[in-house]
Amino acid sequence: MNLWRELFDPDEPDSPGRRVQAGALELTVLVQVHADLWLWAQQMRTHPGIIAPAGLSRTGLSWVDGHHLWLWIRQRAVDGASSFGAEGHESALQRLITRNLRFATLFLTLGLLAELSSSLMIVRRFRRWVLLGLVGMHVGILYVLDIAFLNNIYLLAVLALPIAELVDRYFAGATRPSAVAPPGAG
Amino acid sequence: MTVPRPPEQAADAFALDRRFKGVTIGLVSAYLLLALTHGGEFWPFSRFGMFATPARPWLRATLRELSAEQIVQPLREVGVKELAGQPFALGSLGIDQNDLSEMLRKLKEPLEGPQLALIARYFKDVRDRNLVLYAVSGRLRSTDRSLRVRYRPLALITPGGVRAAQVADVPAAGGPR
Numbered sequence: 283m284n285l286w287r288e289l290f291d292p293d294e295p296d297s298p299g300r301r302v303q304a305g306a307l308e309l310t311v312l313v314q315v316h317a318d319l320w321l322w323a324q325q326m327r328t329h330p331g332i333i334a335p336a337g338l339s340r341t342g343l344s345w346v347d348g349h350h351l352w353l354w355i356r357q358r359a360v361d362g363a364s365s366f367g368a369e370g371h372e373s374a375l376q377r378l379i380t381r382n383l384r385f386a387t388l389f390l391t392l393g394l395l396a397e398l399s400s401s402l403m404i405v406r407r408f409r410r411w412v413l414l415g416l417v418g419m420h421v422g423i424l425y426v427l428d429i430a431f432l433n434n435i436y437l438l439a440v441l442a443l444p445i446a447e448l449v450d451r452y453f454a455g456a457t458r459p460s461a462v463a464p465p466g467a468g
Numbered sequence: 469m470t471v472p473r474p475p476e477q478a479a480d481a482f483a484l485d486r487r488f489k490g491v492t493i494g495l496v497s498a499y500l501l502l503a504l505t506h507g508g509e510f511w512p513f514s515r516f517g518m519f520a521t522p523a524r525p526w527l528r529a530t531l532r533e534l535s536a537e538q539i540v541q542p543l544r545e546v547g548v549k550e551l552a553g554q555p556f557a558l559g560s561l562g563i564d565q566n567d568l569s570e571m572l573r574k575l576k577e578p579l580e581g582p583q584l585a586l587i588a589r590y591f592k593d594v595r596d597r598n599l600v601l602y603a604v605s606g607r608l609r610s611t612d613r614s615l616r617v618r619y620r621p622l623a624l625i626t627p628g629g630v631r632a633a634q635v636a637d638v639p640a641a642g643g644p645r
Contacts, residue, residue, distance in 0.1 A: 308488050311492070312492065312495065345522050347522070347523075347613070349523070349608050349613045349614075349615065350522035350523055350608075352615050353522075353523065353526070353606055353607070353608060353615060354519075356606050356615060356617055357526050357528060357606055360528045360530055360604050360606070360617075361528060361565050363530060363555040364528065364529060364530040364531065364555065364557075364558055364565050365557065365558055365559045365565045366557050366559060367554075367555050367556050367557025367558075367559070367560065368555060368557075369555060
C-alpha cells in the first residue's frame with residue numbers, strides 16, 4: 283500500500299472542498315506525527331528499546347484502571363479552584379465517573395482505543411471512524427478533565443464530517459451559470 | 469459535487485501536497501534535532517506527564533481565605549470536607565498555578581527564612597487578607613487504591629507578614645499515609 287497515495291490521491295478531481303480537506307488533513311498529520319514523536323521520546327526516556335505508548339509501558343493494561351481517572355479529575359478540580367478562586371461544579375459526566383468505577387474504567391478504555399487507533403487515519407477506509415473516535419475522546423477530555431484541545435476538535439471534525447461536500451456545494455451554487463461546462467461542450 | 473479540471477492543470481494540481489511532503493520531513497528533522505539537543509524538551513512539546521504516568525501522586529498549591537478568628541495556630545492537615553474558608557484565586561494575583569506548585573515541591577519543612585522569603589515574594593501584592601497556603605497532595609492508597617487527598621497548611625499570609633504554619637500532628641484517620 284502506498285501510504286502517501288492513501289493520504290493525497292493525485293488522480294482525485296480538484297475542488298475547493300477537496301482543498302479544504304487536504305489542508306486540514308495536512309495539519310492533522312503534522313499534529314499526529316508530533317504526538318507520535320513525543321510518545322516515542324517519552325518511551326526512550328523511560329524504557330529505551332521498548333516500543334509502546336508511554337503510559338502503557340509503565341503500567342501495562344492497568345493504565346485503564348478507573349482510579350487513575352479519579353486521581354486526575356481531583357487534580358484538575360484543585361487546580362481550577364486554585365486558579366479561579368471558586369470550586370467548579372461537577373458535570374453530569376464527572377458525577378457518573380466519580381460514582382462508578384466501572385464507568386471510569388470504560389471511559390479510559392475507550393480513550394486508549396481511540397488513541398491507539400489514531401494512526402489508522404491514514405487509511406481512507408477507516409478514516410472517518412477513527413477521526414470521529416478522536417473527536418469523542420477530545421470532547422470527553424473537555425467535559426471530564428476540563429482540558430480544552432479545541433483546535434484539535436475543529437480540525438478532526440472538518441475531516442470527519444462531510445465539510446468538503448458542503449464547501450463544494452456552496453461553490454457550485456455560487457458559480458453555476460458559467461464555471462461548470464460539460465467536457466467536450468462547445 | 470466536484471468540478472472537473474481541464475487535463476493541462478492536472479500535473480500541478482497537488483503541487484502543494486508534494487511541497488507538504490518536504491515541509492513534513494523538514495519539521496520532523498527540526499523536531500528531532502531540537503529534542504535531542506534539549507533533553508527532549510522544547511516548546512510547545514514539553515513534557516506533560518499526566519497521562520503518561522497514571523497513579524503518580526501529585527502535589528498542588530492552593531490558597532484559602534479565612535477569617536481572622538479562623539487563623540489560629542496550630543492549623544490542621546485536613547481532607548476536602550473539613551476545609552475552612554473560601555478558595556482564593558491565584559489568577560487574580562497573576563500567579564501561575566503550575567509555577568507555584570512546582571516551587572512547593574522543592575520546599576522542605578519546616579519552612580525557614582529563605583523559603584518563607586520566597587513565598588513572601590510571590591504574595592508581595594497581597595494586603596489586608598488572611599490567607600493560608602496549602603500543599604494539596606493526592607494519591608491512591610496502596611491498600612485498596614482508593615483516592616486520598618490531603619490539604620497541608622504550609623504558610624500564613626496575613627497583614628502581619630508571612631509565617632510558617634504550625635501543623636498539629638493528629639494521627640491521620642483512614643489508614644496509613
